[in-house]
Amino acid sequence: MPPVTYLDAIRQALVEEMDRDPAVLLMGEDIGVYGGAFKATAGLLERFGWERVIDTPISETAIVGAAVGMSYLGLRPVAEMQFIDFIACTFNQITNFVAKSHYRWGAPVPIVIRGPAGGGVHGSAFHSANPEMYFVHTPGLKVVYPATAYDAKGLLKSAIRDNNPVLFFEHKFLYRRIKEELPEKDYTVPIGQAIVRRPGRDLSIVTYAAMVHASLEAAEQLAREGIEAEVVDLRTLLPLDRETIIESVRRTSKLLVVHEDTRTGGIAGEIAALVTESAFEDLDGPIRRVTSLDTPVPFSPPLEEHFLPNAARIAEAARDLARY
C-alpha cells in the first residue's frame, strides 16, 4: 500500500463510513461537484449521489442546524466548514443548540463538524485560526485535532460513530505535507486518548496538531545535546486525557506545553492547572509554554513566522527548563 496523506486519510474515513452506513451523509459549501475547497470530498458526490453529498448555500448556521435536525432522526451528518474560521458564524448553533441538547432534554446530537484549521500557509486572519478553545470551554462537545494521517482517519471514524457532537479540526498545513502507510483493515482511534510520540526522561512536551511535528523536531535537536524530551500528542482536547499527561509529568518532573493557538486562554493554562492540582509534588521546575502571540494571525510571511511557534523556540524553552 502506498503512503497516504493526511488529507487522503480524511477522505478515506469519509468514504469508508459512508460505505458502511447509509445514515452517514455530508453537507457543506462546494463539497459536491467541486469536491471541497481542499478536495477532501473529491469524488464523493459521484459515488454517493446528490442526497448524500449536499452542496449548501453559504449558511454555516443552516448547515449545522440542519445537521442537528437530521441527527434527531438517526442520521449521522458530517458538516464541513470550508475553513474552520467560519465556525464563528455558527457559534450559537454549536454552543447553545448542539452542546446543550443532551443535557437539557436527553436528545443526543451525533454530528461531526470538520474543517481545515491552523496557520503556516499565509492564509491571514480569516483562514488560519485555531478556534478550538471556544469549544473546549463548552461542555457537551468533543474536540479532536489529529497530528498524523493514521490518527486523522481513525479519529474521524470514531467521531462519526460517536453519539455526541464532535468538532474535528484538521490542520491544513499537514494536509499534503505528511503521509504514512495505513492499515488496510478498518480501524479507529479512540476519542479522549493522548499518545506518547517519543519517550524521554528529562521533560515532557505536551502538544497537539501541527506542533507535534515541530516538537518532535525540537526533541531531535535536544537529543543531540543530551536532553531527552518526551513528546505527548493530546489528539483529543475535550475530553482531555488527564492520566497520560499526569503520568508523563510524574516520569519527567518538568512540563512544557506547546500550542499553535494564541497564548491567553489556550489549553496550556488548563493543563498547567491540572498538573499543579494533581502532580505538584512531582514538579521540579515551573510549567512553561510556547504558543502563538496574542494577536490575530498576521498575513505577511515574516509576520506569520514571528507569530507562530517553531522547533527552534520550542527547543530553546525546553533547554531552559531542562537546566532549571
Next chain:
Amino acid sequence: MKSDPAPQELTHEEALELYYYMRLNRSLDELLVRLFRQNKIVGGLYGSLGQEATSVGTAYALAEGDWIAPLIRNVGSLLVHGYKPRDIMTQYMARVTSPTQGKDGTCHFGDLKTHHVVSPISMLGDLIPVMTGVAMAGRYLGQKIVAMTWIGDGGTSTGAFHEGMNFAAVQRAPLVVVLENNQWAYSTPVNRQAPLRDFADRARAYGITSYTVDGNDLVAVLRIAREAVDSARQGHGPVLIEAKNMRMLGHAQHDPAEYVPREMFEYWKARDPLSRYENYLNQHKLWDEKEKAAIHARIERELAADLEFAENSPFPPPELAEEGVYCNGCHIIEAQWRRPKDELMPPKSSVKPEWTIENFGAMETGAAPAADRTQPQGSAVESAIVHATHTDRKRKITAPASRRAR
C-alpha cells in the same frame, strides 16, 4: 367575525376536540398565572393568552408521525401533539417529574422517540434550520413526514431565520413555518422589525409559498395549515404561514406592557379566538350545552389531577446536575428507514457530478436553452430541486375570512 366556512369542514368530533384543546390551553394558562402569583413557578412565566387558535389550529393539521418544534407560547401545539398539562406545570415548577427532570424550564422540552417534538432553545430563529434538517432527514429516510415550527414576528429578524428558510427553500424541504405575528416582540412593535405590512411577504425572497391568515379564526387557521401541510408533504417545498394575532399580556409576567396602547388590547379583546370559536360552534349548531359542560368538567378534572401531581412532585436531587452532559450509550436513536437503503449506496447512488445550469443567467427570457446541460442522473429529490420552478402561490385570508372554495 362571521367566517362561515362550510361547517362540514370539521366533523362533529373534530369540532369538539378542537374546543377541548382551545379551552384547555386557556385554562392551563390561567392556572399557571395563579401558580405564578402564589410563587410556585420558578423563573418567568410566558403566556399564550390570545394566541390559542394559532397554536391549536396549526398543530391540529399534522398527522401521526409528523414533527414539531414549538416555541414557549405554543402550549396549545404541545397539547395537541400529545403532551399533558402536567408536563408543562412540572417544567414551570422545576420538578424532577418534568420532561427534562428539572434540567430546563418552560416549554423547553421535547422527545425524539414518541412525541417527535424538538425542544426550542431561547435563541430565536435557530429552530428553522434544525427543523429543515428534520424535514430533510424524513425525506431521506422515505418517511413522508412534515416538520412544523413556529417563529415570532421578532424572531424573523434573525440571521438564523433567513439561513434556515433559504436552505429549506433550495432543498424543497417538507417544512411548514408558522410565523406568529402577535404585533409585539417584547416591547418592540412589528413596524420596528421590518417595514412590511404582511410578514408573509418575506416568503417571496425565498421563492416559496406563503399565506396570511387571521390567527384568531381557528377554522381558517386549520384550513390553511392543512393546505400547507398537504403541499409540503407532496414535495412542493416549504410553506410560510403568517398568522396575525395579538399577545394579550406583557412579554412575560414581570412585564405590565404599558407600552401597548390600551385601545389595541380592546380591539383584539373583541376578537378573542376562544369566544369566536364558541360562536362558530353555536352558529353552526356543532354542539349543545351538555357537550360544552362535559368538556369544561373534563378539563377541570384533568387540571386538578395534574396540579396535584405537580405539587406533590419533588425537586430533583442536586447531584442530577452532574449527569447527562454526554450521551454514553443511552438514548441511541436508530434511523427508521422507509425506503430501500441500497438506493443510497454505490453503485445505485452513483451520479454524474455536474450541474444543470438553466439559461446561463441570461436576462432575456428563454435565452440559450439549447446549451443547457442535461440534468444530473440524480435522485428524484435532486431533480426536483434543480428544476424547481418559482411558484408564487401566495394567498391571503384576512379577517373577515374569504369564502374561497377549498
